[in-house]
Amino acid sequence: MRLAFSISGRRDSAGAVRAAVAAEEAGFNDVWLTEDYFERGAFALAGAVAAHTSRVRVGIGVVNPWTRHPVLTAMEFATLDELSGGRAVLGLGASNAHWMTDNLGIPFDRPLARTLEALSVIRQVLTGRHVTFDGDFHQVDTGLSFTPVRPDPPIVLGVKGPRAVARGGAVADGLLLSILAGPGYVRWVRSQVGAGTEISAYIGVSVDPDPAVARDRIRPMAAQYLGVHGDHVITREAGVDPALAAWLRAGWLAGAPRADLVSDALLDEVVIAGDVAGAARGLERWAAAGLDVAVIRDDPAVDPVETLRVAREIA
Numbered sequence: 001m002r003l004a005f006s007i008s009g010r011r012d013s014a015g016a017v018r019a020a021v022a023a024e025e026a027g028f029n030d031v032w033l034t035e036d037y038f039e040r041g042a043f044a045l046a047g048a049v050a051a052h053t054s055r056v057r058v059g060i061g062v063v064n065p066w067t068r069h070p071v072l073t074a075m076e077f078a079t080l081d082e083l084s085g086g087r088a089v090l091g092l093g094a095s096n097a098h099w100m101t102d103n104l105g106i107p108f109d110r111p112l113a114r115t116l117e118a119l120s121v122i123r124q125v126l127t128g129r130h131v132t133f134d135g136d137f138h139q140v141d142t143g144l145s146f147t148p149v150r151p152d153p154p155i156v157l158g159v160k161g162p163r164a165v166a167r168g169g170a171v172a173d174g175l176l177l178s179i180l181a182g183p184g185y186v187r188w189v190r191s192q193v194g195a196g197t198e199i200s201a202y203i204g205v206s207v208d209p210d211p212a213v214a215r216d217r218i219r220p221m222a223a224q225y226l227g228v229h230g231d232h233v234i235t236r237e238a239g240v241d242p243a244l245a246a247w248l249r250a251g252w253l254a255g256a257p258r259a260d261l262v263s264d265a266l267l268d269e270v271v272i273a274g275d276v277a278g279a280a281r282g283l284e285r286w287a288a289a290g291l292d293v294a295v296i297r298d299d300p301a302v303d304p305v306e307t308l309r310v311a312r313e314i315a
Contacts, residue, residue, distance in 0.1 A: 004030035009039025019304035050084035062093035065118035093158030169193030177201035184237035190290035200293035227252020
């Protein structure tokens, strides 16, 4: 199992670059730049990271098909791939109705179909040829003015539900799973897509000589994202019944994530928390479930060098 590091969009730009350099020096394989709204832009940060590193893959994880036209995404990504010397990875995902509709006024209709169509357009544009495309959402008659350094760079999909996993796994170069994608969910995804699809997942990690301290440190984050997911296959595979999922979601929607509802047993199903030995056993569970790449979550409140050191130690 490879190690990757996701850099939080809440980290300032200079700090993000330093974190990426530290990840490369620590031997990590990939660095991922998230683009959660309304944080720092992933493409600008990825360009800076590419300019200051020489080995790590630089991933965009993920951008959506609503706020950028697919040709614009292809244009930006081809530039990043050129700048990085062919080290870039593009992640696409549908985002969510809260950000797109509630915050931006964009109708969140047919998100999976729109994402898959955007994938098709982007792939065609990245070949460097002139593209004529007439789809359900996009009409394109254009091409890049330069030749991309790679005509078929890797594109992964950030997907969650059964239809999205099945359809995305069939057409993408890999899947990038959401935070709190525990071993049960990873095992379920692997059963849906088979052995040939690369699976990466964001993983929250908290390590302390006192396991109770480690768990309490990460419990609020787990409560927040359990609320974001609600009653979903991600939470059901972690053993969360619908009633508990409803309470967790209500807390998140009210701006008060219900950390009091997140037991130690539930934590162990969605994050890695404990002392070094316990955390190492936890990471082994993700590997045994079929995970190819563990994307260690960046906590902007923690020095990234410390997060990277801990991740290397438990790996």
